[in-house]
Amino acid sequence: MGLSVELKDVSVQYGSFQALKGVSLFVEGGEGLVLLGPSGSGKSTLLRTIAGLITPTRGRVYIGGRDVTELPPDRRGVSMVFQDLALFPHLDVFENVAFGLRIRKVPDDEVRRKVRWALELVRLDPDLFLKRRVHELSGGQQQRVALARALVVEPEVLLLDEPFSHVDLDIKNRLLEELKILHSKLGFTLIYVTHDRFEAVEIGDRIALMKEGEMVQVGKPIELYKKPKNRFVAEFFGEANIVPTSALGLGEKGYAVIRPEDVVIGGNATYKLKGQVVDVTFLWHYLKVEIQSNGHIYKAYVDLETPVSVGDVVEFGWDVRDVYVVEE
Amino acid sequence: MIKKVALVAFAAVVLLFYVPFLALGYYMSGGGVLKLPSMSMLATTFMLALVTAAIAIALAYPAAYYLAKRGNELEFALLIAPLWVGTLLKAYSLLVVFSVVERITGIVLWGTALGVVVGMVYEYFPYAVLTLYAAIEKLSETPTQAARVLGASRAQAFLRVELPLTMPGVVAAFILIFLFAVGEVIMPAVLGAWKVYTVGSYIWDLYFKARDFLSGSVLSMLLAALSLLATYVVVKTIRSFSI
Amino acid sequence: MRVLRIYTWALIAAMYVPIGVVVVLSFNNSKLPYVWGGFTLRWYQALFGWDLAWQAVLNSTVIALGVALLSTLLGLFMAYTLRGDRYIAFSQGAVVMPEVSEALAFAAALSLLKDYANVNLFGPVGVFLAHLAYTLPMAHVLMAPYVSYVGRNVVEAARILGASELRTVLSVIAPILFPAFIATFLIVFANSFDTYIKTAFTTSPDFITAPILLWNYAARGRGDPTIYALASLMLIPSIAAAVIYFRAVKRYS
Structure with missing residues (x-):
């Protein structure tokens, strides 16, 4: 079973730039957590701090309850892609995968056995790949070798820094699926950095959303989606209509978050508006309709059969129970 | 118009630089008694060049490593700037320093192989820094970080990852310096006081003392061919290096 | 890294000590290098009163100026029009060739001319040509990366806007390349001014340059403080070249 990872009030300063501003986070042993955020949000810095590649200016890092803040990366028992x-x-390929074992002075026959095991784990045929040079491999194969190299040392904690950002979408999806299976099979703690929310929900039991060096919200995907803490979460984690509450008569301060799939056109709605359709886009299993009303553009995901076209003046709305209000 | 001027200039390079080598060919075909350098002279020359290259690289590697990782422009400029100082001036400066050292410590450097090595290392050190710097600077940080995360200590990461990855740079620097050093004339002459006798000195004497164009031509051609071959090897290694 | 920093600075110090010693000794009011006899300018006075030294420095300067101007200009044109690895390879090969080989080849060619065509170029002309033979490819190699920095699109833009070829070079390329031009000029100047071997093979007994004079004393060992003064003065082009080179290069980074 993987070890827990905990950060307490961690800050990282680069000159005058503060990459992390007092971040705290607890990851349970064996959990799969995704660090999600736009570029520059500090998610990679956070991962590198856990790995020991960056020493925090302030705060502590614990792995399995042990304070590792001052430990160099080679003595933390983590692995990274x-x-x-x-x-x-x-x-x-063989020596790449064997690297961590060689450092640990594992006997030769044990090394050979474990390298084969690790390559089989990532579905690379050892007999075909052992002697290949890494630059002869395709992008997807290189990803697999990198994963095997990180897994062969049987880490308690596996860190991944946008590992699949350079491969095609379908290879990425396959690799994500396999990683998920490996995670449940081997039981290590997995911390995965990405800027892609679709990737995040694939792999994460929980998601930690970051922005500008701060932890904004941590929770299950559905919590972030249904109960976003603020506008940023609502916008970054899924599509949303965000309207000042004052415009809808819901109070002076704050914003109303209405997901586009909750918006209906001409049907049963407890809150109704009138507007003009400005755009209709075909998106495979639904239509995305943009409606202008009172200077706002509302997005609605509706049935493919809905009879709308650009220029139509329509009545639309939503169930008031689907409105979620955030303060900022 | 410019194209024509450039072509004329290029023709001038070929004419002034490469065509004179035909004169060597002319003298070689003329025949005569070929006086080849003695084995001991060859041995001295190659040993000097080998030792010079090895010491220069060993001294330069840590400095180049520092420059590539943390160095500032001033440090880089200061280490490279002696390239622009002429060899003879350097030799003469060392000669003066040697006489002071001899007076104070009693260690005789002038006229010894050690003195010549000091001079040649002094001269070729900036080339080693430049070549190694180029190789180390190209190195990405992440393989080293990967090694660290996989359990390698700082020293292990250096020995198993960084050093092997910069090896082509070391080879390039070695070939470059070895080559320059094999043809060296000034340092052995000034600091070795003609007592440390190398192929370069021999070619020199063949021309100035013996007026033996035949032997001088043969040796010069060999030296030139060796250098072109080595340059080709260097260029190849550096190219294969950028994976 | 701290250790490496100290190490690096120790090396820097070691590189400058020998040169520094000579400069300091040129102001030393004592004939012995290990005795400090107080500050003096008398070696410089002696140097300036020495006609042969004047002649040698003047000769070196004139040759170096001519060589630097011609090879930098032609090197620029070569780098501009003759792009492609083949041409550069020729020049690179010339730059790494051992100096003795090249000098001997040049001397051999001059001897042939003298023996068969009765044209004796040994002396100033021979020295000038021998220097040019080396500095031209050197200037080409040095200028090439900066010329490629200008980029084809800038040139093409100028041409499309109606500038002639010469006009493009003068008003577009030249201003961008000016720092590189100056830097190359100085490096070539310093190289020609300092070089000894090529000069020795191609000169005549009555044409003396600064390095020849220095050699005549250096090869005998020790030497007198007037030569320290000469050596110190000969450092000036090198220092100027180094300083301006690094300033110029910075502009392109």
Whole structure:
């Protein structure tokens, strides 16, 4: 079972730039947590702080309850897959995967056995790939080697920094699925950094959403979606109509969040508006309709059969129970 | 118009630089008694060049590593600037320093192989820094970080990842310096006081003392061919290096 | 890293000590290098009163100026029009060639001319040509990366806007390349001013340059403080070249 990871009030300062501003986070042993956020939100910095590649200016880092803040990366028992993979170009596949074992002075026959095991885990045929040079491999194969190299040391905590950002979408989806299976099979604690919310929900039991060096909200995907803490969460984690509450008569301060799938056109709605359709887009299993009303553009996801076209003046609305109000 | 001027200039390079080598060919075909350098002279030359290259690289590697990782422009400029100082001036400066050292410590450097090595290392050190710097600077940080996360200590990460990855740079620097050093004339002459006798000195004497164009031509051509070959190897290694 | 920093600075110090010693000794009021006899300018006075030294420095300067101007200009044109690895390879090959080989080849060619065409170029002309043979490819190699920095699109834009080829070079390329031009000029100047081997092979006994004079004393060992003064003065082009080179290069980063 994987070890827990905890950060307490961690700050990282680069000169005058504050990359992390007092972040606290608890990841349970064996959990899969995704660090999500736009670029520059500090998610990679946070991951590197856990790995020990960055020493925090303030705060503590605990792995399995042990304070590791001052420990160098090689003594933390974590493993990591890097965004640019960082395979060793001077070594073949076998030696790349074997690297961590060699450092640990594992006997030769044990190394051979474990490397084969790790390559099989990531579905690379050892007999075909062991002696290949890493630059002869395709992008997806390189990802697998990087994953095998990180897994072969049987880490308690596996860190992944946007590992699949350089491969095609379908290969990415397959790799994500396999990673999920490996996670449940091997039981390590998984912390995964991405800026892509679709990737995040694939892999994460919980999602930690970051912005500008701060932790904004941590929770299950459905919590972030249904109960966003603020406008930023509502906008970043899914599509949303965000309207000042004053415009809807819901009070002076704050914003109303209405998900586009809750907006109906001409049907049963407890709150109704009139507007003109300005755009209709076909999106496979629904239509995305944009309606202008009182200077606002509302997005609605409706049935493919809904009879709307650009220029129509329509009545639309939603059930007031579907409105979620955030303060900022 | 400019194209024509450039072509004329290029023709001038070929004419002034490469065509004179035909004169060597002419003298070689003329025949005569070929006086080849003695084995001991060859041995001295190669040993000097080997030792010079090895010491220069060993001294330069840590400095180049520092420059590539943390160095500032001033430090870089200061280490490279001696490239622009002429060899003879450097040799002469060292000669003066040697005489002071000899007076104070009693260690004789002038006229010894050690003195010549000091001079040649002094001269070629900036080339080692430049070449190694280029190799180390290209190195991405992440393979080292990956090694650290996989359990390697700082020293292990350096020995198993960074050093092997910069090896082509070391090879390039070695070939470059070895080559320059094999043809060296000034340092052995000034600091070795003609007592440390190298192929360069020999070619020099063949021309100035013996007026033996045949032997001088043969040796020069060999030296030139060796250098072109080595340059080709260097260029190849550096290219294959950028994966 | 701290250790490495100290190490680096120790090396820097070691590189400048020998040169520094000579400069300091040129102001030393004592003939012995290990005795400090107080500050004096008398070695410089002696140097300036020495006709041969004047002649040598003047000769070196004139040759270096001519060589630097011609090779930088032609090097620029070559770098501009003759792009492509083949041409550069020729020049790179010339730059790494051992100096003795090249000098001997040049001397051999001059000897042939003298023996068969009765044209004796040994002396100023021979020295000038021998220097040019080396500095031209050197200028080409040095200018090439900066010329490629200008980029084709800038040039094409100028041409489309109606500038002639010469006009493009003068009003677009030249201003961008000016720092590189100056830097190359100085490097070539310093190189020509300092070089000894090529000069020795191609000069005549009555044409003396600064390095030849220095050699005549250096090769005998020790030397007198007037030569320290000469050596110190000969450092000036090198220092100027180094300083301006690094300033110029910064503009392109």
